[in-house]
Amino acid sequence: MNTRTQTTDFTPVDPDLYAAAFQLLDPGPQPAAPEAPSAPAPVPSSPATPLPVHRPGPVEKTLSDALAFLDTHGWARHSLIHPEGARCSVGALRAAAGARNAAYRDAGNLLLDEARRQHGKKWQTIPHWNDSHTGAQVRSVWESAIHRAHHLNI
Incomplete structure (x- = not known):
């Protein structure tokens, strides 16, 4: 079947109308409008990044463990191991290191x-230094040595 519509009241299409319609659909780059001062943009929410965990080196660990041993078992003078379990500085180092290894030395x-x-x-x-000083003086040296080992990352 062949049908023809013949309308006499048909208005011709304005070609600029289509151009304007497509411009509204896809405007392309526009000149930037001046920005009004506003509050700072919110920081995008992201999972918190964990801080790096410090892993002590063998020297720092040995010194820290030895000082913890002294805190737990006691500090002694003139004796590697006191009958009640306290130790001098060398005795604490030996207990912490477990062997005379590089970390101990x-x-x-x-x-x-x-x-x-x-x-x-x-x-x-x-031993000579340990036996000639007070417990507070010895502890101060231990703490400083641990601090240095930490900063040297050893």
């Missing part, structure tokens, strides 16, 4: 170096 060297920094260069060994 390096922790002892750092402890003696810190003792010399705080109490003079005359100390040749940890």
Whole structure:
């Protein structure tokens, strides 16, 4: 079937009308309007990034464990191991290290170096230094040595 519509009241389409309609649908780049001052943009919500966890090096761990041993079992002078369980600084280092390994040696060297920094260069060994000072002085040296090991990341 072939049908023709013949309408006499048909209005021709304005070609600019289509152009205007397509411009509304896809405006393309527009000139930027001046921004009005506003509050700072909100920070996008994201999962909190965990802080890095510090893992002590073997020297720091040995020194920290030895000081914890002294805190738990007691500090002694003139004896590696007191009959009641207290230990001198070398005894605490041995208990913490478990063996005379590199961490034991390096922790002892750092402890003696810190003792010399705080109490003079005359100390040749940890036992002589340990036996000549008070518990508070010895603890101060331990804490400083741990602090140095932490910052040296050893």
